[in-house]
Amino acid sequence: MNKIIYTLGFLLIFSLFNNNAKAQSVADVDPCIKNASGQIVITTTLGASDQTCDTSGTTNLTINIYSLGFCTSAPSIKFITGARTTDGRDSSSSINEAAKSDFSSCTWTIKESSPSSESLESVGDVEALPNEEIPPPGTYTHAVLVISNTLQISGVATFEGTIKDTTSAETEGNYCWTNGSYFLDTGKIGPHIGPTLLLAKTNRSNGIIRGGATCGSSPPASPTANNIVYYFLNYEGGGTSVNTTRSEERTAFGTLSVFYTQADLNTLATNDPIILRPIIQDGVGKDGTETLTNTLTLVFAYNTPMKVTNNTTGMDIFLNFSNALSVDFEPINMASGTLITNRNDGKVTLVTGSPAVTSEPTSFPRIKAIQSGPFGIQFKAVEGGGTN
Numbered sequence: 001m002n003k004i005i006y007t008l009g010f011l012l013i014f015s016l017f018n019n020n021a022k023a024q025s026v027a028d029v030d031p032c033i034k035n036a037s038g039q040i041v042i043t044t045t046l047g048a049s050d051q052t053c054d055t056s057g058t059t060n061l062t063i064n065i066y067s068l069g070f071c072t073s074a075p076s077i078k079f080i081t082g083a084r085t086t087d088g089r090d091s092s093s094s095i096n097e098a099a100k101s102d103f104s105s106c107t108w109t110i111k112e113s114s115p116s117s118e119s120l121e122s123v124g125d126v127e128a129l130p131n132e133e134i135p136p137p138g139t140y141t142h143a144v145l146v147i148s149n150t151l152q153i154s155g156v157a158t159f160e161g162t163i164k165d166t167t168s169a170e171t172e173g174n175y176c177w178t179n180g181s182y183f184l185d186t187g188k189i190g191p192h193i194g195p196t197l198l199l200a201k202t203n204r205s206n207g208i209i210r211g212g213a214t215c216g217s218s219p220p221a222s223p224t225a226n227n228i229v230y231y232f233l234n235y236e237g238g239g240t241s242v243n244t245t246r247s248e249e250r251t252a253f254g255t256l257s258v259f260y261t262q263a264d265l266n267t268l269a270t271n272d273p274i275i276l277r278p279i280i281q282d283g284v285g286k287d288g289t290e291t292l293t294n295t296l297t298l299v300f301a302y303n304t305p306m307k308v309t310n311n312t313t314g315m316d317i318f319l320n321f322s323n324a325l326s327v328d329f330e331p332i333n334m335a336s337g338t339l340i341t342n343r344n345d346g347k348v349t350l351v352t353g354s355p356a357v358t359s360e361p362t363s364f365p366r367i368k369a370i371q372s373g374p375f376g377i378q379f380k381a382v383e384g385g386g387t388n
Helices: 003-011 197-205 265-269
Strands: 044-046 051-055 058-071 106-120 126-128 138-148 150-165 172-177 182-186 192-194 214-216 226-237 240-244 246-250 254-263 295-308 312-320 325-330 332-334 338-340 349-352 357-359 366-372 376-383
Touching (some): 106 138, 182 197, 226 246, 226 254
Parallel strands (some): 044 332, 182 226
Antiparallel strands (some): 058 138, 058 150, 138 295, 172 214, 246 254, 254 295, 312 376, 325 366
């Protein structure tokens, strides 16, 4: 880990979200149900509902970092002219009217026009922050991180029963892993999945939304990373389902707001970056990728402001990847009827008709894709003697 990743410890908790957003006062996607052996439990549902959940099994997550800053008051992320009216979550808000975003209270400790790729693969590691990366003495209420809207995730998910992939080979087993696919997040338009970015869009136009994982009885030692590309997301909350360029999560340490943004990349190397929320392109004939999102801007508001003093000699950084892998799969589906779930062997039967006919599911559940779930970074200040 280099000093850029060390510096991320100031963020306390940092989460990236996938397309299946729920109410934003909680984690976007629920943790997977697991058995005593830690395997994902494959449930039975009526109808054809997908199941999306977060699980462990991540081997590597790569993010592409442009900027990191610490602020003495809340920065304000504004809209590009005309963009607020296309944002279903904030269209009625007058707070973020079209204007220049305000980062005037922020001190940028990292500022680059080209991103630095940083791979995270530690679980429970404790690292130290070099002194030269600590911001000047002061009280900081917010942290800001600007990253590319594309990240890479590799990993293996283990299931309790046999599951089939949705690639052309349709292989099956208890393990599924990333296979180099592209997963494009375009809100209510839905995900695009394919072996390349272009083919992911082509697949979507042809109604093909699958193939983002490979399954089998023996996973590879180093699975190929999937590429997750964020344009905007589908926010579900308060009985509504709308496209938006803002997501939020409350943690024990503070509130994280993730803005899908369009940045002038040349200005990211300066103290006056131009970062705005873009117009959501989701009308007739649009596939969602026309939206000019090129960055994610993460603003973390601390519950307790972070204080840096002359006695602050360093920071200890704690990494947590307990649920950094998100799986999207189709459970065992059965038609409407009387569902019996209390069998001694844990399986499910369906009783239908008159006279009653008992049947069991004969097809394997299928996985559509593996993408990124949340991960966390936490810090503890190290106080020592004066540095003057």
